[in-house]
Amino acid sequence: MGELSSTTAAGGRAMTVVTGSWRPAAMARSSVTWRSALYLAASLGFGLAWFIGLVVGLALSTALTIFWIGIPMLVLMMLAWRFAAAVERTMAWMAFGVRIPSPYRPLPEGRNPLVKLKAMATDPATWKDLLYLFLRFPLSVVEFALSALVWSAAATFLFLPVLATHDGGVEVNFGVVSFWAGNPVAALPGTAFGVLLAVMAMYVTRAMAMGHLLIARPLLGPSASQQENQRLRRRTAHLQASRARGVDAAEFERRRIERDLHDGAQQRLLAVAMDIGRARAKLDEDPEGARALIEQAHSGTKEAISELRDLARGIYPAILTDRGLDPALSGLAGRAPVPVEVDVDLPERPPAAVESIAYFIVAEALANIAKYARATRATVRVAREDSWVVVEVADNGVGGAVARAEGGLAGLADRAATIDGMLIVDSPPGGPTVIRADLPCTW
Numbered sequence: 001m002g003e004l005s006s007t008t009a010a011g012g013r014a015m016t017v018v019t020g021s022w023r024p025a026a027m028a029r030s031s032v033t034w035r036s037a038l039y040l041a042a043s044l045g046f047g048l049a050w051f052i053g054l055v056v057g058l059a060l061s062t063a064l065t066i067f068w069i070g071i072p073m074l075v076l077m078m079l080a081w082r083f084a085a086a087v088e089r090t091m092a093w094m095a096f097g098v099r100i101p102s103p104y105r106p107l108p109e110g111r112n113p114l115v116k117l118k119a120m121a122t123d124p125a126t127w128k129d130l131l132y133l134f135l136r137f138p139l140s141v142v143e144f145a146l147s148a149l150v151w152s153a154a155a156t157f158l159f160l161p162v163l164a165t166h167d168g169g170v171e172v173n174f175g176v177v178s179f180w181a182g183n184p185v186a187a188l189p190g191t192a193f194g195v196l197l198a199v200m201a202m203y204v205t206r207a208m209a210m211g212h213l214l215i216a217r218p219l220l221g222p223s224a225s226q227q228e229n230q231r232l233r234r235r236t237a238h239l240q241a242s243r244a245r246g247v248d249a250a251e252f253e254r255r256r257i258e259r260d261l262h263d264g265a266q267q268r269l270l271a272v273a274m275d276i277g278r279a280r281a282k283l284d285e286d287p288e289g290a291r292a293l294i295e296q297a298h299s300g301t302k303e304a305i306s307e308l309r310d311l312a313r314g315i316y317p318a319i320l321t322d323r324g325l326d327p328a329l330s331g332l333a334g335r336a337p338v339p340v341e342v343d344v345d346l347p348e349r350p351p352a353a354v355e356s357i358a359y360f361i362v363a364e365a366l367a368n369i370a371k372y373a374r375a376t377r378a379t380v381r382v383a384r385e386d387s388w389v390v391v392e393v394a395d396n397g398v399g400g401a402v403a404r405a406e407g408g409l410a411g412l413a414d415r416a417a418t419i420d421g422m423l424i425v426d427s428p429p430g431g432p433t434v435i436r437a438d439l440p441c442t443w
């Protein structure tokens with residue numbers, strides 16, 4: 001499905017229905033054409049059923065309003081036509097490949113059914129559903145009549161040689177079109193005409209599908225303001241989730257830095273301080289022992305400086321600030337245990353936040369390749385695509401990488417989410433593995 005879709009123009013005042021290719025061969029191969037034809041042929045049955053049910057039900061409910069049973073019947077009728085409208089939305093998706101979103105307002109929270117029924121009754125979408133179901137019957141009459149005419153004419157002429165096998169031949173008369181064939185050979189020109197009629201029938205079917213959607217979409221779907229509100233709600237929910245993931249990622253990074261400082265550099269500096277204190281105590285009585293302790297403290301100081309340098313590089317590498325993404329990634333590739341090909345194609349430097357996230361995505365991906373992938377080579381590609389910076393890291397390893405909760409790849413997804421980016425991991429068992437991050441960027 002998906003060959004037929006609808007989009008609403010600005011303000012909801014215009015609608016453009018886009019179908020697939022209108023070439024005859026493409027329409028004949030498309031399932032949308034045949035699903036639409038089946039739906040339009042059966043349209044009369046649904047239209048008649050909804051019309052009779054509504055007329056009888058509403059008339060009976062109105063007549064009985066003087067008794068207590070009339071109001072419950074009206075409530076049931078309202079629920080029934082909302083259900084029928086939901087069926088129509090589902091059938092439009094199945095026939096035309098178009099999803100018509102639910103237009104209803106959210107129901108109030110709580111368990112009071114009267115409050116929810118009042119919300120349904122005051123929802124404009126409920127009454128638009130009713131209007132559509134009443135219009136459905138005359139619309140279905142037109143759709144059925146046109147469908148029956150064009151497809152029956154096409155089928156009759158297509159199978160004319162079969163019909164002409166009867167004794168005495170066959171005569172076909174469709175208004176101004178009349179044809180007589182005494183035998184199957186003489187009926188072959190009629191078959192050629194039937195092919196043309198079949199093509200015309202496909203065009204008519206597509207046109208009726210468009211017309212049906214032009215009526216159904218504004219009545220069964222949300223209004224332009226509702227669509228904008230839904231879009232804003234989805235956007236808000238997405239940003240809230242991104243912000244929460246960003247906060248979690250920042251908190252995780254803070255704890256990691258704190259742990260590395262406590263377990264690494266802090267312990268080494270404490271050992272250096274103790275060695276210097278012991279050396280000072282021995283300086284007069286045991287100069288050689290003091291010298292050994294000073295050498296040990298010096299060695300510990302260098303190791304602490306190295307650890308602090310690595311920790312600072314993990315927070316934000318100086319080369320990234322000074323020289324940009326290309327040299328920084330080349331440095332990562334040079335330290336990787338497998339050959340890494342780096343291709344950075346950016347017209348200008350992106351913002352610092354984008355550069356930082358791209359750098360750490362590549363760093364984590366290369367670290368995972370070294371630990372788990374058993375790869376013999378890897379590639380890193382960074383390029384601009386419209387208003388996005390795309391980062392791809394690929395390897396020829398064993399695959400099977402999964403972004404598990406609390407894992408490194410999930411952390412990368414959280415980093416990307418802090419700027420409303422996204423991370424995709426494609427790693428089938430047996431490889432290859434491709435990690436792609438799309439990071440929004442204002443140039």
